[in-house]
Amino acid sequence: MIDRRSSSGLEGRRVLVLEDDFYTATDLAKEISRRGGSVVGPFRDVAESLVAVATAAPDGALVDVNLGDGPDFALAQRLRDENVPFIFVTGYDAGSIPTEFAEVPRIDKPADIRRVGQLLTALLNRG
Amino acid sequence: LDQADIARLLDEIEQLHTALEASTEENNRLLDDREQLLDRIATQSRVLQRAGMSEPPDYDPYDARRSETNEELRVAFKELQVLTEELEVANTSLHEANRQLDHRVETRTHEIAEANAALTISEAAFRAITDLVPDLLWRTDRTGVARWYNRRWYDYTGQEPKRDSTTGWDSVVHPRDRAICRAAWQSAVINGEPYSQQHRVRGADGKYRWFLVRAEPFRNERGEVVQWFGAVTDIHNQRVAMEALQQGETRFRSLVEGVPQLVWRAVDGGRWTWSSPQWTAYTGLSEEASRQLGWLRAFHPDDRGAARLAWSRAVAGEPLDIEGRIYHKRERRHRHFRTRAMPVIGENGEVVEWLGTSTDVDDLLELQARQTTLLSELQHRVRNLLTMIRSVVRRSLIEGQSAEDYVQHLEGRLAAMARTQVLLTRKTNAGIELEDLIRDELVAQVADDKRVTIAGPSVMLGAKAAEVLALAIHELATNSLKYGALDRPSATIEINWVVERRRAERWLRLSWRESGVPIVEAAPRRVGFGTELITERVPYELRGDGEMALSPGGLHCTVSFPLSQGQSLLVSDPPELRKAGRRR
Numbered sequence: 001m002i003d004r005r006s007s008s009g010l011e012g013r014r015v016l017v018l019e020d021d022f023y024t025a026t027d028l029a030k031e032i033s034r035r036g037g038s039v040v041g042p043f044r045d046v047a048e049s050l051v052a053v054a055t056a057a058p059d060g061a062l063v064d065v066n067l068g069d070g071p072d073f074a075l076a077q078r079l080r081d082e083n084v085p086f087i088f089v090t091g092y093d094a095g096s097i098p099t100e101f102a103e104v105p106r107i108d109k110p111a112d113i114r115r116v117g118q119l120l121t122a123l124l125n126r127g
Numbered sequence: 128l129d130q131a132d133i134a135r136l137l138d139e140i141e142q143l144h145t146a147l148e149a150s151t152e153e154n155n156r157l158l159d160d161r162e163q164l165l166d167r168i169a170t171q172s173r174v175l176q177r178a179g180m181s182e183p184p185d186y187d188p189y190d191a192r193r194s195e196t197n198e199e200l201r202v203a204f205k206e207l208q209v210l211t212e213e214l215e216v217a218n219t220s221l222h223e224a225n226r227q228l229d230h231r232v233e234t235r236t237h238e239i240a241e242a243n244a245a246l247t248i249s250e251a252a253f254r255a256i257t258d259l260v261p262d263l264l265w266r267t268d269r270t271g272v273a274r275w276y277n278r279r280w281y282d283y284t285g286q287e288p289k290r291d292s293t294t295g296w297d298s299v300v301h302p303r304d305r306a307i308c309r310a311a312w313q314s315a316v317i318n319g320e321p322y323s324q325q326h327r328v329r330g331a332d333g334k335y336r337w338f339l340v341r342a343e344p345f346r347n348e349r350g351e352v353v354q355w356f357g358a359v360t361d362i363h364n365q366r367v368a369m370e371a372l373q374q375g376e377t378r379f380r381s382l383v384e385g386v387p388q389l390v391w392r393a394v395d396g397g398r399w400t401w402s403s404p405q406w407t408a409y410t411g412l413s414e415e416a417s418r419q420l421g422w423l424r425a426f427h428p429d430d431r432g433a434a435r436l437a438w439s440r441a442v443a444g445e446p447l448d449i450e451g452r453i454y455h456k457r458e459r460r461h462r463h464f465r466t467r468a469m470p471v472i473g474e475n476g477e478v479v480e481w482l483g484t485s486t487d488v489d490d491l492l493e494l495q496a497r498q499t500t501l502l503s504e505l506q507h508r509v510r511n512l513l514t515m516i517r518s519v520v521r522r523s524l525i526e527g528q529s530a531e532d533y534v535q536h537l538e539g540r541l542a543a544m545a546r547t548q549v550l551l552t553r554k555t556n557a558g559i560e561l562e563d564l565i566r567d568e569l570v571a572q573v574a575d576d577k578r579v580t581i582a583g584p585s586v587m588l589g590a591k592a593a594e595v596l597a598l599a600i601h602e603l604a605t606n607s608l609k610y611g612a613l614d615r616p617s618a619t620i621e622i623n624w625v626v627e628r629r630r631a632e633r634w635l636r637l638s639w640r641e642s643g644v645p646i647v648e649a650a651p652r653r654v655g656f657g658t659e660l661i662t663e664r665v666p667y668e669l670r671g672d673g674e675m676a677l678s679p680g681g682l683h684c685t686v687s688f689p690l691s692q693g694q695s696l697l698v699s700d701p702p703e704l705r706k707a708g709r710r711r
Binding site for chain 2: 066068091096109
């Protein structure tokens with residue numbers, strides 16, 4: 001792995017990761033770290049991630065929608081309520097996402113991890 | 128002249144006859160009396176003559192005697208005079224009586240002649256009329272034996288007037304109708320009641336046509352049946368049309384009752400006028416109760432408003448289309464229905480009525496929803512697999528490794544993943560038997576499995592567990608092969624597992640234990656991808672534990688995780704249906 005600290009942009013940011021696939025979760029966590037951010041998680045379960053929102057107060061999040069038991073938008077709703085910006089990283093198409101989250105950025109799986117990093121950085125540094 | 132007039136005339140003739148006989152007798156008696164009177168007159172005359180000739184009037188020795196005889200003669204003469212007068216009177220009265228009788232006979236004879244003439248005329252008129260009407264007519268005597276038919280009867284049946292006039296009309300009645308006709312006719316004749324039957328009558332061409340036969344008894348003044356008049360009306364076309372109509376009706380009913388849809392008819396505003404038996408059988412709502420707007424009660428309360436709205440907007444010429452749930456009596460729940468109706472347009476462009484069907488689309492909607500979900504899950508699964516492959520491709524890369532080794536490792540892992548997919552998709556909603564999974568992986572790599580022992584209870588694995596575990600077994604087997612546990616005669620592998628209860632869950636604990644592998648060869652073993660898989664991915668994705676330990680004799684690996692219910696994504700149900708908790 002080539003580490004390029006120069007292209008950081010997430011310094012001091014806590015980014016929560018909810019992803020049931022181990023490899024994707026690991027890759028996302030590495031990308032966040034590579035960009036100078038700190039990872040909250042990654043979590044495999046919605047319940048654990050919801051606790052972390054309260055305890056770790058993340059600045060942003062990467063959210064998978066399907067965790068093996070069908071679509072679950074509990075974390076997405078919680079993040080919205082807390083005004084935490086986040087990105088959907090999902091294998092579902094746009095039609096499966098409720099219209100209330102139509103504005104949330106979405107990256108389809110299989111995801112280009114670097115693109116996720118770029119999008120996340122842009123989202124958290126937007127203002 | 129009617130029957131009563133004729134009877135009256137006959138009576139009078141009878142009376143006249145009696146009077147004539149009485150007059151004749153009186154006449155004879157009077158003649159006898161006259162004969163007797165004439166005899167007595169003749170006798171007295173002879174006595175008188177004898178007395179006058181033998182005794183001169185002036186001689187008188189017997190004067191007294193003579194004067195006595197004269198007196199007798201005088202009396203006799205007077206009597207003769209009286210008798211003669213009586214005779215004249217009798218003659219006169221006899222003459223008068225005869226004259227009156229002659230007159231009366233003459234008058235009556237004239238009347239009878241006139242009556243006869245009138246009768247002849249009315250009989251001719253009657254026949255003319257009976258031949259004018261389209262019906263076949265007949266007349267029978269009081270016992271029901273045919274005495275007369277009109278010409279149309281002969282024309283139609285082809286019978287000969289003389290020969291057949293008294294033969295039974297039932298000879299031209301259709302054999303199948305004959306018995307019923309005879310019985311009905313006999314009953315009518317015995318009871319003197321009107322007769323009415325529909326039956327087929329054979330025509331001159333040999334073909335049968337349907338007729339309505341009606342007969343009325345004709346009674347005299349005393350109420351006795353004297354004869355019967357019958358009229359035979361051709362109803363063939365009406366009857367055939369009626370039968371065709373009935374057949375059409377039967378066909379319509381068969382069709383309506385045969386189709387799976389619930390069929391109904393309505394007038395404007397959705398007021399039902401009729402519904403098929405299936406509607407009642409399906410909803411439990413009777414045909415009567417469904418009329419007007421009664422059918423709404425079978426609709427789900429939430430769908431009634433939409434149904435009424437659709438009817439209020441129904442425009443002539445445009446079909447009606449309502450989606451609404453209808454109560455299913457047997458399942459005691461509402462099912463989704465597609466209700467459609469087409470207006471029947473009259474001659475003036477007005478809507479005469481609506482013909483409607485309600486089709487059960489519950490299964491269809493369920494299947495559509497299921498298909499949508501399955502498609503969505505399939506897409507999800509394919510993307511996850513690609514993500515997985517991408518991850519495996521990246522993680523299989525080891526620095527300093529030859530491309531050949533890299534490809535070999537990668538191919539082995541992809542093959543293991545492929546085998547799992549094949550097992551998972553072989554049957555719907557089927558998990559994978561743990562033993563099958565293990566043997567599949569070993570067979571793929573080891574020809575001789577004599578040194579491998581496998582033991583454990585039957586355990587079904589869900590999709591996720593199968594994917595992870597298959598790859599783990601693959602890594603362990605590859606490793607064993609590489610470091611000698613599978614080709615060294617002294618080495619053995621013991622794979623066993625148990626299912627145990629931890630907290631409220633059933634956990635699988637699987638052990639992979641090598642023995643007989645020299646320490647030297649075991650020591651430098653490198654298990655990068657496999658180690659990560661077992662010690663990190665298993666805990667993360669399966670919420671379990673994974674441990675690997677190198678010890679004298681070989682590797683010992685333990686994997687344990689909770690067994691959740693089968694969760695093959697490809698067969699998951701749509702969430703809303705799962706909530707309904709219903710399966711046929």
